[in-house]
Amino acid sequence: MTIYILCLVLFAIGIYCLIVKRNLVKKIIGLGIMEYAVNLFFILLGYRHNGNAPILDKQFGVGNFVDPLPQALILTSIVIGLGVTALMVAIAVRIYEKYNTFDIDEIRRLKG
């Protein structure tokens, strides 16, 4: 149970970072922390205490296996996260070229 609460704390740190920080790069890092908290949550769902690798072998027999499905899902999710982060960093670099700052208080041409 404790480990789930710690996972939630990690998620909350990510949200805090995303909302409070005024720097684009820090926001990107906050989003990364959030994504990793969710990934960790998935892995925890599949975790079994003292579980074996899910390979059918005479040595282990059928029994206490770790659930392999969340691991496969999270592999996909990590790749998606990589794509989003790359795009976000690319846009942040272009924003820096146009505005000469990473501070979102100064990047404010759109309103209304």
Added chain:
Amino acid sequence: MLPIFVIIPLGCAFLIPLASKIRQGLGRILATFAAALLLFFSLKSIFWLNAGAKVYYLGGWRPPFGICMVLDGLAVLMLLVVNLVGFLALVYSWDYLKRYTSDNLYYTLFSLLLAGLNGVVISGDLFNLFVFLEITSIASYALVTFGTEAEELEASFKYLVLGSVASTLILLAIGFLFGHVSTLNMADIADTLRYSPAKYLLNFSLALFIMGFGLKTALVPFHAWLPDAHPAAPAPISAMLSGVVIKTIGVYALVRVVFNIIGFTQLASSIFIGLGIISMVAGALLTVGQWDFKRLLAYSSVTQIGYVIFAIGLGTPLGIVGGLLHLFNHSLFKSLLFFNSGSVEFSVGSRDLHKLGGLANSMPVTSATSLVASLSISGIPPFCGFWSKLIIIIAAFQANHIIGGVVCIVVSMVTLAAFLKVQKYAFIRKIETLASAVKEVPISMKISMLILAILCIGVGLFFNSFISTVIQPAAQVLLEGLNYTAKVLGKG
């Protein structure tokens, strides 16, 4: 046959960069051809349905082990929306894209967008839906910033951050559901939940889903990104975003999850109605004050999506029919209006309503089609928007939701006021400086605007047969709710 809806655009996205190495301009032919093929198949899929829902098992693995693709009434309606607007937006892009460089990248991203949208619609697996949703989102983030001007980058970054938060919330909700049922097939989740209900867990994941999909749909507390992102994109992309993307990865995904997996409860109904009413009122009030043509249209999308969510939230047969019909109609007239604004920007070079004027004479096609679209969106008979709004209002009063019904009527009048303002300032009033120099837009842009205008009138005139062929089967899927399971898993 079902995977072709994903394979065609995905293969096309792969081939376009190669093809444009061979000959410049081959990319757009390929993309348009693929979209025409998709439109053909989605029209044909209306007739595939006669034998009931079609299920395709990927690699022959039956659920709950494999991934399956499901074509039912609701999926057919959404495929029609996606591929119709997608094809017309591509035709529109032929001439519009002369304003930009490196158009093969644009067509690649556009094909990826279509692949993601079609995938979301036919997916029968919750995680698979998430993956397609991310493909759609990434393609649309990149397309919003296609012009790489300062404003576009800023809007895209905002969209990107909020969109990623939404995706994370959706993934978290999927995680909570998965932790309880240990399966990802949508039908199987619904089946398992029936035998082991968990009220608090379901309510918690419902809240996460509503936050996640609500952000993607831009319902009012979550709408901050939309008025920036939609106007910043090139006009065909604005049409796709407002006309299709917010409906497919927002409304459709939300409705599918809530109705067919979690179950449509009283709680969900009141949340839908509440969000719908807030979106309608706030969206309409913000629409009237706008002077940027595209920004006005973007705010009006918030309003119209409010109608859809409100009507579906009523949960009555008539309400759901009205909501889905309005969803289809909105994709027609909002895409048309974004095409119009794109044409105005293409010819005049500005979209500030203060600076426009007198375009009725110099741009007859744009002016006439925008009049059709404005009357449709404000709900004037016999255009298509009138019937869907009428059905929604009747459904609201039938369901004893007097406040909602009155709000629908008032908001419709406010919308009329906003669009009369557009007509007056952009097209009708006379000003000296502009009149003679402005030319009508090239042929491909005219064609797609005319087709959409004809469809607006056509659906308005033949709304009855349209409802019975397309909307009714879609509404049936939602009304049957958890029976979705029986169809997909093939047991009673």
